[in-house]
Each structure stands twice: as C-alpha cells, then as structure tokens.
Amino acid sequence: MKDFSAINTVPRENQTASPVYFLEESNGRPRVAFIGNSTTLHNPKPDIGWYGSWGMAASCKENDYLHIIMSKIREKYPKASYCIISGARWERNYRNIDLEENFHEAKEFEPDIIITAISGNIKNDEFEHDAFKTEMKKLHDYLVNGRDGVKIYQCTTFYRNELKIKGIKEYCEENGVRFVDISDIQDDKSNCAFDKFEHSGVGGHPGDKGMRIMAERFLAEIEKDI
Numbered sequence: 741m742k743d744f745s746a747i748n749t750v751p752r753e754n755q756t757a758s759p760v761y762f763l764e765e766s767n768g769r770p771r772v773a774f775i776g777n778s779t780t781l782h783n784p785k786p787d788i789g790w791y792g793s794w795g796m797a798a799s800c801k802e803n804d805y806l807h808i809i810m811s812k813i814r815e816k817y818p819k820a821s822y823c824i825i826s827g828a829r830w831e832r833n834y835r836n837i838d839l840e841e842n843f844h845e846a847k848e849f850e851p852d853i854i855i856t857a858i859s860g861n862i863k864n865d866e867f868e869h870d871a872f873k874t875e876m877k878k879l880h881d882y883l884v885n886g887r888d889g890v891k892i893y894q895c896t897t898f899y900r901n902e903l904k905i906k907g908i909k910e911y912c913e914e915n916g917v918r919f920v921d922i923s924d925i926q927d928d929k930s931n932c933a934f935d936k937f938e939h940s941g942v943g944g945h946p947g948d949k950g951m952r953i954m955a956e957r958f959l960a961e962i963e964k965d966i
Contacts, residue, residue: 760845761824768819770966773851773883774806777828777861779898779945779954781806788939797933797945805946808955809855809962816966823849827858834862834875839882847885853966854883855958856894856917859904867904873911880917891965893958895920898946900927918961925950 761781774780782796790796795804802811806824813820825846830837840847859872876894884890894912896905900923912919925931925946933947934940946954 759826759829759842760849761826762845762849763824764821766821766823766849768817768821770813770817770820770852771849772810772813772820772822772853772855773825773846773849774822774855774857775825775827775830775879776806776855776857777826777831779805779860780827780857781824788942789937790939790942795945795951797937797942797947798951799936799948803948803951805857805951805955805958808952809958812955812959813853813962813966823851827856828861830879831858831861835868835871837875839879843879843882847883850885850887851883852890853962854880854890854892855962856880856892859908860897860899862904864901864903867901867907869903869907869910872904872907873914876911877915880915891918891962892916893918893920893961895954895958896923898922898926898950898954899944900924918964920957920961922954922957925953 778796780795782790783793784791794801795806798804801807810820810822823846825843829842880892894908894917896908905923909919911917931946931950931953932944934943936947937943
C-alpha cells in the first residue's frame, strides 16, 4: 500500500492563526471540542490554491466532516456548540508542548464531547508509539480536567500508516476512548480531491465524498452515546 503521507505537502505551520477557535456562540450544550489539523480547519492559503476557511478540501464548510457531525448532533440538541483546537500545533511538538499555554481556552470551554483527528502531521519516522500514547492521554486528561461523563472519540490518520493505526487503536482500548478507523478512505481516490485542486497536497485531503464518509464513521460511534 502506497504511503500517502508523502503527498501531504501542505505546510504544517500557520494552518490556523490561533490554537483554539470559537467560530460561533459557544455556551450551548452539549459542547463539542474538535481536535484536528488541516482536515478540520485550514485558513485561506492562495499560493497553494486553497481559499476556504474550513476543513481542507471540502467544497464548502457545510460539507466538511466537522459541520456534518455538528448538523447531526443539532438534530437532537439544537443548542449544541463547538470549538476547534489546532492539533497541528500539538503534532509538531507533542513530546514537549505546554498544554496550559496553548489550550487553556479549550479546557475552560468544558467540552462534553471530544473528537480527535490528529497524527497525520507527525512525520512517520518521528512517530514514537509509546510517547504518542502517553502525550495523547495528557492532552485528553487536560481537556477533561477531572469532569465525569466526557465522551472521547479518536480516529486514525487519513494517510494510512500501520504504526500510527496500531498506536491509536491501543491507546483507545487502554483508555476507554472510542476508536474510529478512517485509514482506508484514501484507498479510493474518488474520496480525495485530486480532481479539484492543482496542488497535490490540497487534493490529497478528503473531498466532499471523503468528508461525508469520515463524518459517518465518527457518527456511528457518537450516536451510541448521545
């Protein structure tokens, strides 16, 4: 199987201007925290042909996996709110990152649901199985902050990597986190957006079809709990 992480050439730096985003009113319950990278939110970057301000490479914000999930949750809980945590910052320095300095606003948001979609920006030769599990636990514990009943869901990287899949699956099994496998979505190139963007790094992200499948995988687990 081809290592598709090699086509993820979108720069990791400056994917978002702030590590925690509140894009709308954030007081309603349940509160959902999305921890993600460019697939979750990437601001406009015209030099690579990306002009959106949502999950790369959906055609519009309503078609990215985050907004599909929130639309479904709001069918039952119309006042549900969310924030976005720039996981790219964590991915770049997951062994040493200062959680309080970077993510205190997300902790203070007091999420009821945490949806985690990070690992793709960790270079494959820099992924340390045990360190990843240890630091992911610290991140989730920090955001939960001792509260009961917080539901956590975590997916594999969109770019298939067996070491990462193994580490994430073990982490979920060991910590009661719902495991969501999306690593096969990119096997079908029609789930990506290669035909929509000249820049292969942008096109290698999930297009509308891939985003919908990604959302459905998460929702299959989320709907067991809400």
